[in-house]
Amino acid sequence: MTSEPILSVIDVTKRFTVGQRVVTAVDGVSFDVAEGECLAVVGESGSGKSTIANMILGLYPPSEGSLIFRGRDLPERRTLELRRQIQLVQQNPLSSLNPRRSIAASLRLALDVHGYGAPAERPGIIEDLLAEVGLDPHLARRSPAGLSGGQRQRVAIARALACRSDLIVLDEPTSALDVIVQARVLRLLEELRRAHGLTYIFITHDLSVVRNVADRVAVFQRGKLIEFAATARIFEDPGTEYTRSLISAIPVVSEEEAALRDSLARAGVP
Amino acid sequence: MTAQDTLDIQNLRLSFRNWSGSVEVLHGIDLRIARGERVALVGESGSGKSVTARIVLGTMQETPGARVSGRILFGGRDLDAMSRTERRAVRGTAMSMIFQDPTTALNPVYRIGTLVHEVLKRREPAITAEEARRRGGDILREVSIDDPERVLDSFAFQLSGGMNQRVMIAMSLINEPQLLLADEPGTALDVTVQAQTLKLMRDLVESHGTSVLFISHNLGVVREFADRIYVIYRGRIVERGPTAAIFEDPRHPYTRALLAAIPRLTGGGIPEIAERSDSFLAPMVAHEEVMG
Ligand SMILES: Nc1ncnc2c1ncn2[C@@H]1O[C@H](COP(=O)(O)OP(=O)(O)OP(=O)(O)O)[C@@H](O)[C@H]1O
Ligand SMILES: Nc1ncnc2c1ncn2[C@@H]1O[C@H](COP(=O)(O)OP(=O)(O)OP(=O)(O)O)[C@@H](O)[C@H]1O
Ligand SMILES: [Mg+2]
Ligand SMILES: [Mg+2]
Numbered sequence: 001m002t003s004e005p006i007l008s009v010i011d012v013t014k015r016f017t018v019g020q021r022v023v024t025a026v027d028g029v030s031f032d033v034a035e036g037e038c039l040a041v042v043g044e045s046g047s048g049k050s051t052i053a054n055m056i057l058g059l060y061p062p063s064e065g066s067l068i069f070r071g072r073d074l075p076e077r078r079t080l081e082l083r084r085q086i087q088l089v090q091q092n093p094l095s096s097l098n099p100r101r102s103i104a105a106s107l108r109l110a111l112d113v114h115g116y117g118a119p120a121e122r123p124g125i126i127e128d129l130l131a132e133v134g135l136d137p138h139l140a141r142r143s144p145a146g147l148s149g150g151q152r153q154r155v156a157i158a159r160a161l162a163c164r165s166d167l168i169v170l171d172e173p174t175s176a177l178d179v180i181v182q183a184r185v186l187r188l189l190e191e192l193r194r195a196h197g198l199t200y201i202f203i204t205h206d207l208s209v210v211r212n213v214a215d216r217v218a219v220f221q222r223g224k225l226i227e228f229a230a231t232a233r234i235f236e237d238p239g240t241e242y243t244r245s246l247i248s249a250i251p252v253v254s255e256e257e258a259a260l261r262d263s264l265a266r267a268g269v270p
Numbered sequence: 271m272t273a274q275d276t277l278d279i280q281n282l283r284l285s286f287r288n289w290s291g292s293v294e295v296l297h298g299i300d301l302r303i304a305r306g307e308r309v310a311l312v313g314e315s316g317s318g319k320s321v322t323a324r325i326v327l328g329t330m331q332e333t334p335g336a337r338v339s340g341r342i343l344f345g346g347r348d349l350d351a352m353s354r355t356e357r358r359a360v361r362g363t364a365m366s367m368i369f370q371d372p373t374t375a376l377n378p379v380y381r382i383g384t385l386v387h388e389v390l391k392r393r394e395p396a397i398t399a400e401e402a403r404r405r406g407g408d409i410l411r412e413v414s415i416d417d418p419e420r421v422l423d424s425f426a427f428q429l430s431g432g433m434n435q436r437v438m439i440a441m442s443l444i445n446e447p448q449l450l451l452a453d454e455p456g457t458a459l460d461v462t463v464q465a466q467t468l469k470l471m472r473d474l475v476e477s478h479g480t481s482v483l484f485i486s487h488n489l490g491v492v493r494e495f496a497d498r499i500y501v502i503y504r505g506r507i508v509e510r511g512p513t514a515a516i517f518e519d520p521r522h523p524y525t526r527a528l529l530a531a532i533p534r535l536t537g538g539g540i541p542e543i544a545e546r547s548d549s550f551l552a553p554m555v556a557h558e559e560v561m562g
Contacts, residue, residue: 019423045432045460091431091458092373146286149370149454150315150487172431175457176370178315178487179531186533186540205432205460208490208533212540249461250535251490253517257535 004071005032006167006199007056012065014051025051026062027223033167033199038190040210040231041203042246043220049203050091053169056201057088069167084114084163091171091203093156097144103155104140107162114163129158132188134181149176157185161192169201174209186213207250208257211235219243235264275343276449276481277303277326282340284321284330284505295321297505298340303449306479308472310492310513313502313528319485320370323451326483327367328357345448362392366442367451370485372434372458376426382406382437383422386444393445409440412470414463431458439467446478453485468495489532493517498559501525503550511557519557523549 014026026048033039041049055062058078067074069086078086090096097106107126111117117125127137133154144152153176160168170189174182190213192198204210210217210231217234219227219242227239238244248265252258284296296318303309311319324330328349331338342349344365349357369375377385386406390397403422410418413436426434435458442450450471456464468491474480486492492499492513499516501509501524509522520526527550531541 016428018420018428021420021423023420043460045436045458045463046430050430092371094371094374148316148320154315172458176315176454176487178313178528179489179533180528180543181315182487183531183533183540183543187543190540205458205464206488206533207461208535209540211535211537212533245462246460249465251461251464251488251494252535253490253493253529253532254534260536 004035005068006035006070007033007201008068009033009052009056010066010068012052012055012062012067014048014055014060015063024223026055028065029220029223029225030065031218031225031228033201034215036193036197036199037215038193038200038202038213040214040217041201041220042205042207042210042217043226044222044242045205047220048223049220050171053088053171053201053203056167056169057086058082080114084116085165086167086169087160087163087165088169089153089156089160089171089173093149093152093176094144096156097152099144102141102143103147106155107140107159110159110162116163125162129162130155132161133158134184150178150181153177154181154185164196165198167199167201169203171203172205173202175204175206182209189213207246208252219246236267238264238267274305275302276305276307276345277301277483278341278343279322279326280341280343282322282325282342283338284318284325285337287335287337292337295505299502299505299507301483301500301507301510303481303483305448305481306475308475308482308484308495308497310484310486310496310499311502312486312489312492312499313508313524314504315487317502318505319502320453323367323453323483323485326449327361327365327451329361359392362389363445364447365449365451366445366447368435368438368442368453368455370453370457372438373426373431375438376434378426380425381422382424382426382429385437386422386441389441389444405444406440409444410437412466413440414466432460432463435459436463436467439470443470443474446474447480448478450474450480450482451485452482454487455484456486456488456491464491471495489529501528507554508550508552509555509557511555512559515557521555521557523547523552525555 009031012026012029016023061076111122130137135154157173174185214231217231218225221242227243244265250261279301282296282299285292285294321330325338330336387402390402406422407418410421415421439455496513498512500507503524509525520529
């Protein structure tokens with residue numbers, strides 16, 4: 001990790017108008033993402049995690065505050081280069097894949113737009129990517145409707161990895177995968193991060209995954225960043241009642257983990 | 271035994287026709303759920319869990335290119351023997367489904383309040399908009415949505431992933447179905463909200479004898495929620511038994527590999543995965559059923 005953050009989120013607020021109401025989805029949030037780290041973002045459902053992801057991607061601008069990528073303000077209209085450098089795996093893969101395009105065509109388009117690889121090599125790159133996320137190459141001829149939830153999710157991951165971006169925002173990237181495929185995908189992400197110095201912002205509700213993959217954790221509640229610390233610290237010495245309540249509700253599969261969970265949830269309680 | 275089963279699936283097969291011929295994705299599934307029983311279907315991504323649920327619901331049969339065979343008894347009645355109108359009437363009332371992909375399952379051109387009203391009308395055609403709104407608000411509060419008024423006035427795209435998921439859950443429970451098909455109901459929920467929604471489902475099971483087919487990759491949740499488990503791999507059931515037996519004494523090689531791949535709260539990194547093995551295709555293992 002270098003000292004210069006790859007991304008700084010500074011005093012960001014995002015409001016939406018729904019009818020007569022104003023919804024403050026993100027409320028004065030600031031944090032840095034270090035180059036090369038895996039930062040987990042966890043917290044309440046509806047607390048603004050996906051909204052932050054969408055702003056980092058430039059899908060819409062913040063109402064207030066700024067986003068600094070490698071020392072520069074992220075412009076509202078992204079250059080092609082910025083679009084290559086920052087990728088998002090959306091929470092709902094179906095809405096991010098064109099329903100009328102085959103999987104192969106969607107992946108090919110991503111490579112073509114960013115001019116990645118020589119044109120003649122691109123079909124081979126696509127085949128390798130699909131194999132890396134454990135998908136049979138013959139699925140590539142289908143449209144998204146002909147795939148299972150987890151197959152679609154892996155297509156979205158493959159597409160985000162296609163251009164070897166620097167910063168990848170993963171919004172619930174493995175929630176539709178069985179744990180065997182999940183382990184394979186998480187190990188692949190880890191390998192790529194080490195080999196190419198990638199940075200991940202990993203949004204998830206799965207705290208057992210967080211414990212095993214994240215360097216640091218940001219905890220959100222009601223649009224606010226309420227806790228930000230190294231992973232071990234978050235689990236062993238949670239700083240807020242909310243984080244503690246999350247830990248105490250983690251579903252586990254063994255008595256050993258249940259005992260650990262219960263002792264973690266009690267830690268620091270006066 | 272069969273008489274009181276809410277759902278009895280026998281030798282279910284599904285294939286898809288395409289330009290190069292036909293691919294079979296379900297190779298003869300047998301699965302039954304007693305009244306008031308919570309049964310989990312877990313296994314490989316792409317193995318056929320969602321299509322099984324959609325066949326039971328009756329929507330898969332309407333997909334072009336899909337061919338279904340086998341028998342499905344719902345409360346003892348053969349679903350194939352019902353007319354199309356009858357089947358449609360069952361959907362959303364006696365039988366309801368939480369879809370894996372709520373953002374696309376919720377009609378994007380209507381506000382949530384309108385969708386809730388439509389669902390309620392399926393059981394009570396005369397229900398007024400105000401009454402529907404009141405009942406909708408109540409059930410949304412029960413799935414931990416603390417500003418139900420705003421949610422009822424919103425379109426799906428204005429809500430977070432987990433809020434849409436809770437709207438789906440609320441809509442599937444509101445008519446108190448006999449059979450709930452819950453396809454990955456908690457993927458976008460934080461663990462505290464997830465615990466609350468599971469409790470709500472459990473309450474419905476207890477108060478109404480609702481039967482649940484619970485599809486999930488989250489084995490921790492399955493362990494807490496399910497009475498029995500079916501493990502599916504590539505369109506075949508490979509192991510079935512009571513929840514405790516599956517977790518404490520997994521016997522099929524695929525089940526063992528699956529359990530070994532769970533990331534643990536105790537740490538140790540993401541488990542290393544053995545390559546796919548031929549042993550995963552071994553015959554099914556059935557554990558003794560505990561009766562009563
Ligand atoms: N386009 C929009 N219009 C109006 N409100 C919105 C819009 N997008 C998000 N919101 C609101 O902003 C809040 C935060 O939503 P967001 O999707 O960021 O939550 P989240 O933390 O990703 O939750 P989840 O874990 O459930 O996915 C929610 O109250 C949501 O309803
Ligand atoms: N319309 C279709 N045409 C062809 N194949 C299809 C179609 N729909 C689904 N399939 C295939 O059927 C198989 C079963 O799909 P299903 O959606 O039931 O998987 P699943 O077990 O729910 O997986 P996941 O855990 O990833 O959601 C998959 O391999 C999928 O690719
Ligand atoms: Mg989200
Ligand atoms: Mg599925």
